[in-house]
Amino acid sequence: MDFDYSAKTKALQKRVSDFMDEHIFPAEAEYAAELAANTAAGKRWSALQVIEKLKVKAREQDLWNLFLPNDTAEIAKKKGGGLTNMEYAPLAELMGRVGWASEVFNCSAPDTGNMETIARYGSDEHRDKWLQPLLDGKIRSAFAMTEPEVASSDATNICTRIERQGDEYVINGHKWWISGAADPRCQIFITMGKSDPEAAKHSQQSMVLVPADAKGIRIVRPLNVMGYDDAPHGHVEMYFENVRVPVSNILLGEGRGFEIAQGRLGPGRIHHCMRLIGLAERALELMCRRASSRVAFGKTVASQTVTQERIAEARCKIDMARLLTLKAAWLMDIAGNKVARSEIAMIKVVAPSMACQVIDWAMQVHGGGGMCDDFPLAYAYAQARTLRFADGPDEVHRNAIAKWELGKYAADKREEASPVTRF
Known part of the structure; x- marks a missing residue:
């Protein structure tokens, strides 16, 4: 088992991480201020200039359309991307640390899924009229x-x-x-x-x-x-x-909508889950920094046993969710979405629940600050909680996982029953 990223992925991770440090994190206050100003002026649905300016920088650095998988990049005439799910997954995690960052790289939902859908299932006319402007970031x-x-x-x-x-x-x-x-x-x-x-x-x-x-x-x-x-x-x-x-x-023909929906949602679930892992990582970082700087009952909050237990548990949960998500990405790459269906369903159950729990613990450490927008945690929690519904609710995925698991032990299949996947 090789858990290491390729040299190509590591190089991209560094470039995206450097971009986040140099441009995205320093722009968070500007983003909030511009959004507040637009809201006050009755223009809250207008595009934010802070993002539009950063898009130019991302494109100049060739950090654009990174989500495009190999086959779709070919169809889309190589407008960026060309990565496997395994290669893109850690990049999505880095972008996920700030809720709006993925748009800067033209890697935000629902555009990503829609671009893949039009590329795979649309006609040449559809691609010329809609896919190319989406890939260029001219429309949404x-x-x-x-x-x-x-x-x-x-x-x-x-x-x-x-x-x-x-x-x-x-x-x-x-x-x-x-x-x-x-x-x-x-x-x-x-x-x-x-x-x-x-x-x-x-x-x-x-x-x-x-x-x-x-x-x-x-x-x-x-x-x-x-x-x-x-x-x-x-x-x-x-x-x-x-x-x-x-x-x-x-698209594709009458009666093919369910088929398209299934094909569209597999990669999207990987993207969502990796962004959630990035969100949880940032929540854990904020939790550790806050706990180390606040004193209660004569010692730092970080010294309290309950806080240490939660930090340890958060670290375990994040790493477990990441490994499961990367396994799903790897399996999609080598065997396809259908073979990876159980793993895709599992990460969709695990990642949002994990993120909700880690963010909740971080909010608790921040006290009243965790409930307001002085910190990004309250909004992060709302985002994570939403993703327990988006792309299929927990219950649907759990039912599917259980059905596939039980299917391995059906009476007429017991002799040939084997795990769906192995490392």
Whole structure:
């Protein structure tokens, strides 16, 4: 078993880490000040100049579109990336230490998943019109899947209708938690809906590309996350009301939506989990620094046994989550997403819960400061808690893991039962 990163990965880690130290961390105060000023001026959904300026620097240093996996980079004409999941994972961790940092490198969700989706499942026309501007950072995108009327954790429940009328699809549906839709730079929605209610269960759904300026798109409101509206990115509730797009805007073909969703979410889960590990690492760092500088009952908080136990437990949890996530990334690279499905599900259960616990302990050490925005912990907790739902809730992943585990011991398979994967 080789747990070391390649020389290529180590070099990229250093470059990203240096960029974070030189540009991202020093800009946190400027980011907060500009966001506050925009909010006061009624422009909280506007792009922040602090990020736009840093994007130029990241691109100049060739730290752009790092998320693009090998196969997608080929399709996208090598606009950056070309990394394996294993190579990109530690870079995502570094970016995850600051919630908005991944956008600086053009590596933020949902654009990353949408770019991969258009690259893999779109036509040449789709790639020219939408993928290239996304890769260049000129526009942003959204993924319209989740709905308030149904349990969207089961993607086959999605009931937005995509009906063909001649040379057009007509789309009607109610969506919410659509990330990035309030951003004025959002130009395209990858929209999932039901094209054939009579088809087999996993063939009823399709995905179509819907331009953001299409007639009939109605944004109702931004949704807040535990009190945060997440501007300038945010999440919205919205309607598609008789929205018409050309038949050529469909991805892969009718009835292939569930297949596309499964292909899209595997790499996205790796990215989310590694960013969460970075977030937890920063929370642990803040926890140690705060505990070492505060005195209670005649000794530092760091000297208190309960604090030491939590620091030790946090270190263990973070490292265990990282190893499991890297195993999933490695398996995806050598065997594909389908073979790695159990590992992908496991990290999606483990990483958000771990991050929530570590951040909670860090908040506790910070006392009242941990509950306000003088420190990044409260917002970090809201982000981590959200990811126990995003890309599938804990319960769905646990059920899947249990089903696959039990399947190894089914009576008719006992003779050939073996672990799904091994190191």
